[in-house]
Amino acid sequence: MTVAALSVRGLNKRFGSLHALKDVSLEVAQGEFFALLGPNGAGKTTLISILAGLTRADAGEARIMGHCVQRDYRQARRLLGVVPQELAFDPFLTVRETLQIQSGYFGLRHNHVWIDEILEQLGLQDKANSNMRALSGGMKRRVLVAQALVHKPPVIILDEPTAGVDVELRQSLWQFIRQLNRDGHTIILTTHYLEEAESLCERIAMLKLGQIVALDRTSNLLRSGGELHLEIRLDRAEVPVALQARARILGERRFGLHLASAADIEPVLAAVREAGARIEDISLRHPDLEDIFVQIMERT
Amino acid sequence: MSGFPTLLYKELLRFWRVWFQTVVAPIITAMLYLLIFSHALANHVQVYPGISYVSFLVPGLVMMSLLQNAFANSSSSLIQSKITGNIVFVLLPPISWFEFYLAYLCGSVFRGVMVGAGVWLGTLAFAPPQLSHPLWSLVFALLGGGLLGTLGIIAGIWSEKFDQLAAFQNFIIMPLTFLSGVFYSIHSLPSFWFAVSRFNPVFYLIDGFRYGFFGASDVSPILSLLVAGTCFVALSAVCLLMLQRGYKLRH
Numbered sequence: 001m002t003v004a005a006l007s008v009r010g011l012n013k014r015f016g017s018l019h020a021l022k023d024v025s026l027e028v029a030q031g032e033f034f035a036l037l038g039p040n041g042a043g044k045t046t047l048i049s050i051l052a053g054l055t056r057a058d059a060g061e062a063r064i065m066g067h068c069v070q071r072d073y074r075q076a077r078r079l080l081g082v083v084p085q086e087l088a089f090d091p092f093l094t095v096r097e098t099l100q101i102q103s104g105y106f107g108l109r110h111n112h113v114w115i116d117e118i119l120e121q122l123g124l125q126d127k128a129n130s131n132m133r134a135l136s137g138g139m140k141r142r143v144l145v146a147q148a149l150v151h152k153p154p155v156i157i158l159d160e161p162t163a164g165v166d167v168e169l170r171q172s173l174w175q176f177i178r179q180l181n182r183d184g185h186t187i188i189l190t191t192h193y194l195e196e197a198e199s200l201c202e203r204i205a206m207l208k209l210g211q212i213v214a215l216d217r218t219s220n221l222l223r224s225g226g227e228l229h230l231e232i233r234l235d236r237a238e239v240p241v242a243l244q245a246r247a248r249i250l251g252e253r254r255f256g257l258h259l260a261s262a263a264d265i266e267p268v269l270a271a272v273r274e275a276g277a278r279i280e281d282i283s284l285r286h287p288d289l290e291d292i293f294v295q296i297m298e299r300t
Numbered sequence: 301m302s303g304f305p306t307l308l309y310k311e312l313l314r315f316w317r318v319w320f321q322t323v324v325a326p327i328i329t330a331m332l333y334l335l336i337f338s339h340a341l342a343n344h345v346q347v348y349p350g351i352s353y354v355s356f357l358v359p360g361l362v363m364m365s366l367l368q369n370a371f372a373n374s375s376s377s378l379i380q381s382k383i384t385g386n387i388v389f390v391l392l393p394p395i396s397w398f399e400f401y402l403a404y405l406c407g408s409v410f411r412g413v414m415v416g417a418g419v420w421l422g423t424l425a426f427a428p429p430q431l432s433h434p435l436w437s438l439v440f441a442l443l444g445g446g447l448l449g450t451l452g453i454i455a456g457i458w459s460e461k462f463d464q465l466a467a468f469q470n471f472i473i474m475p476l477t478f479l480s481g482v483f484y485s486i487h488s489l490p491s492f493w494f495a496v497s498r499f500n501p502v503f504y505l506i507d508g509f510r511y512g513f514f515g516a517s518d519v520s521p522i523l524s525l526l527v528a529g530t531c532f533v534a535l536s537a538v539c540l541l542m543l544q545r546g547y548k549l550r551h
């Protein structure tokens with residue numbers, strides 16, 4: 001069996017009285033495209049920091065391609081590229097210098113060909129000789145992505161790489177990351193744009209208050225919320241009695257229901273008729289990751 | 301290949317990009333000291349027979365500038381990186397704690413020696429060159445840069461805000477360098493301050509450095525070397541331990 005790209009076992013981390021990670025265990029296979037999702041403060045960045053050696057766990061073990069991030073940190077860090085969530089840059093350097101120096105930190109001193117390719121792929125070639133201070137926020141974020149890739153790491157973790165990035169780059173960035181994934185790189189990303197995770201990632205872990213509350217293939221997660229999602233707006237505020245147990249209130253006179261199949265629609269309509277209510281608006285769709293995410297976060 | 305040469309290169313580039321502030325300005329400051337003190341005191345003070353006060357002042361000023369700039373280099377580099385967050389770029393790569401230490405140390409020594417050499421060249425306009433034991437001077441210059449560079453790394457890691465670093469500079473570095481016999485021989489001090497000065501490692505750095513200039517000093521250069529060397533080893537050990545533990549850098 002090949003070694004996992006990333007493996008985490010029994011990870012615990014406290015910040016004073018705050019238990020930021022509670023017994024987190026997780027494995028990501030080589031070549032996977034994996035999403036780590038969760039609301040603000042769930043512990044995603046903390047987990048990534050431990051993997052990157054920026055923070056130390058209180059208990060548990062983390063490995064990158066089988067190398068412990070503490071004991072075998074040199075090898076682990078060589079194999080890992082991290083795009084940090086916080087925008088940071090060195091104000092003394094140009095974009096190209098930033099990448100050359102980052103590359104040198106990994107012991108790679110003649111890396112021009114690859115650096116040029118990253119610059120092009122991330123639409124930075126026009127800015128290569130600009131000072132970092134002169135870049136817009138989105139451009140700085142691109143450089144952050146580029147810095148994580150200078151040493152061609154087999155495992156790449158991106159902590160909200162698309163925050164503050166325009167639509168065009170978001171698409172070209174994902175195209176580039178997909179290409180890296182096809183070339184065999186393992187990709188782990190966090191994002192609050194759930195449609196990105198839904199379309200890109202094969203597998204998803206959801207974190208809440210430092211605990212993993214869901215871990216499954218994206219397709220399984222999407223099915224877990226029922227086949228169909230029905231939304232109805234009525235002419236009155238009360239939900240028909242027969243539906244009260246299943247309905248989720250979405251707004252004034254609006255409620256939603258999960259249906260196992262299309263055949264379930266008829267009984268719902270019958271319940272509405274029986275209650276003497278009139279439907280003002282109705283929509284039917286397959287649940288998306290956002291629906292599932294909300295369900296899981298509410299349930300746990 | 302290791303990341304050390306690149307980290308050192310970045311440390312040198314960082315101060316060289318603003319060379320006027322980091323190299324020229326401190327040289328000008330030292331020249332002003334020389335001008336004022338030599339003018340005010342030249343006719344009143346003679347420390348060693350046959351050596352004018354201006355000449356006496358030269359090695360002290362050179363060393364003081366060297367020490368202050370060695371400290372400033374590592375400490376300001378680290379605090380700036382920590383506050384702007386770009387410290388992650390050196391924490392993510394496979395750079396060992398020892399290489400990390402060595403790169404910041406060498407950057408500091410380099411800037412300190414550069415400023416010190418500049419000050420010395422400037423003083424040639426005021427006093428004839430005198431270097432009777434250049435090797436002794438070189439040894440103390442490197443040791444002094446190393447000692448204060450290491451202290452700068454410790455202060456840079458420990459401080460979380462610029463104010464804390466400024467406090468470190470004002471309450472530790474300034475008194476240490478000023479109460480060290482830059483402007484006088486400690487033998488001219490009242491006995492209490494004489495005793496205090498003898499506990500100041502910077503005194504030994506300056507006294508040993510001065511020995512290289514004149515072949516005369518307050519204490520034997522061997523003793524100075526022993527004291528300064530011991531302090532350097534002890535501080536380095538503290539600094540390396542902090543780095544190895546990830547103190548304040550890796551939570």
Ligand SMILES: Nc1ncnc2c1ncn2[C@@H]1O[C@H](COP(=O)(O)OP(=O)(O)OP(=O)(O)O)[C@@H](O)[C@H]1O
Nearest residue numbers: 015018020038039040041042043044045046047085
């Ligand atoms: N250095 C620190 N000191 C104290 N508390 C911290 C520290 N770092 C993180 N925390 C706390 O740990 C918890 C998890 O934070 P973390 O940054 O990992 O969340 P996240 O899932 O990345 O959130 P976001 O989506 O907002 O980025 C939060 O409650 C946060 O306040």
Ligand SMILES: [Mg+2]
Nearest residue numbers: 044045085159
């Ligand atoms: Mg985060």
